[in-house]
Amino acid sequence: MKKFNLNHHLILSLAAAVTLFSGNVFSEPKPTETDYNIPLRANGTINPDPFLASGVGVGKNVSIYWSAGTGPAARNTAAPAGTPERYIDPAITIPYSTITEAQGLNNLARIKENLESVGLTLEDVTFMRIYLEAPPGATRADYNGWNRAYRKYFANVNLETGAVIPAYEPVAVVNARRPARSNLQVATLPVAGWLVEIEVIAAYPQVPKK
Numbered sequence: 001m002k003k004f005n006l007n008h009h010l011i012l013s014l015a016a017a018v019t020l021f022s023g024n025v026f027s028e029p030k031p032t033e034t035d036y037n038i039p040l041r042a043n044g045t046i047n048p049d050p051f052l053a054s055g056v057g058v059g060k061n062v063s064i065y066w067s068a069g070t071g072p073a074a075r076n077t078a079a080p081a082g083t084p085e086r087y088i089d090p091a092i093t094i095p096y097s098t099i100t101e102a103q104g105l106n107n108l109a110r111i112k113e114n115l116e117s118v119g120l121t122l123e124d125v126t127f128m129r130i131y132l133e134a135p136p137g138a139t140r141a142d143y144n145g146w147n148r149a150y151r152k153y154f155a156n157v158n159l160e161t162g163a164v165i166p167a168y169e170p171v172a173v174v175n176a177r178r179p180a181r182s183n184l185q186v187a188t189l190p191v192a193g194w195l196v197e198i199e200v201i202a203a204y205p206q207v208p209k210k
Contacts, residue, residue, distance in 0.1 A: 034056065034058050034059065034126060034203050035056065035058075036053045036056055036126075036177070036178060036179075037053050037056065037180075038050045038053055038159070038178060046159060046160055047159070048158045048159050048160040048161070049155075049158060049159075049165055050155070050159070050178050051147075051155060051178065052155065052178045052179060052180060052181045053178045053179060053180045053181075056126040056127060056179060056180045058126060058203050063203070063204040064126075064201060064202070064203055064204075065115075065118060065120060065124075065201070065202045065203075065204065066199070066200075066201050067111065067114050067115070067198075067199055067200045067201070067202070068199070069131070069190075069197045069198070069199050070107060070110050070111055070114060070197065070198050070199070071087070071103075071107060071110075071189065071190075071191055071194040071196065071197045071198075072087035072088075072089070072103040072104075072106035072107040072110065072194065072196060073087065073089065073106060073110055074086050074087055074193075075087070075088070075089040075090065075091070075106065076088045076089065076090055078090075081192075081193075082192035082193050083193050084099045084103065084135060084136065084193050084194075084195050085099065085193075086193050087102075087103050087106060087193050087194060087195075088102040088103065088106065089102070089105070089106040089109070092105050092106065094152055094170055094171075094172055095170075096145075096148070096149070097145070097148075098135070098142050098144075098145035099135055099142075099145075099195060100132065100135060100141070100142035100145035100146055100149075100195045100196060101142070101145035101146065101148050101149045102149075103149075103194070103195050103196045104145065104146045104148075104149025104150065104196050105149045105152060105172070107149075107196050107197075107198050108149060108150070108152070108153040108172070108198070109172070111153075111198055111200055112153070112173065115200070115202055119204070120202045120204065122153055122154065122173055122175050122177065123175060123176075123177050124202040124203055124204070124205060125154070125177060125179045125200050125201070125202045126179055126180065126201050126202060126203050127179055127180045127181065127200065127201040128179050128180075128181040128182070128198060128199070128200050128201075129181070129182045129184070129198070129199045129200075130146065130181065130182070130183045130184070130196065130197070130198050130199075131184050131185075131186050131189060131196070131197040131198075132146055132183060132184065132185050132186070132195060132196060133185070133186055133187070133188060133189050133194065133195045133196075134185065134195075135195060140185070141183075141185040141195075142195070143183060146183070146196060151168040151171070152168065152170075152171050152172045152173070153171070153172050153173045153175060154173075154175050154177055154178065154179065155175070155176075155177070155178045156168040156171045156174065156175060156176075157174060157175065157176035159176060162176070179200075
């Protein structure tokens, strides 16, 4: 009986594989069903200001774009090379209060450029992984500063009203998207002076943006 069950399951698995590869699945249009898992509030109503998604489900056969780890650009040439100040963009007009926050704004602008170069936008991001290094003299990464920068590009729209949440104004990009996300503190980042490095995963939409 045990042998029969094993063979039975093997046959079912092979049948499923044959169906998958013979059904012309890979030539079908890319589905765009992307489910952002935003938990409801305790009373069962929509949370109008969730910080991020608990997880993101992407439909089968959706084309995915993985960005490389990206750090802030060395745009402050007045600062010494290898220092965190070197990676603060003097052109930033959004107020910031810490070096990590300033680098986060710089870095997110680069992520936006990266995505746009392949026909994507920040709204297509499904997952982010952020590596943070503690600022000089600190023992802990500046998570609060990073999160303030994040709100300028993501998660700044009330999901009930569709309006930008006043607490996050001014924003760089009006964006309701709450991607799933992980933050990690690391001992060092690959470029001296970086305090922030970001990876993103984005899903191509079925209908190209105009």
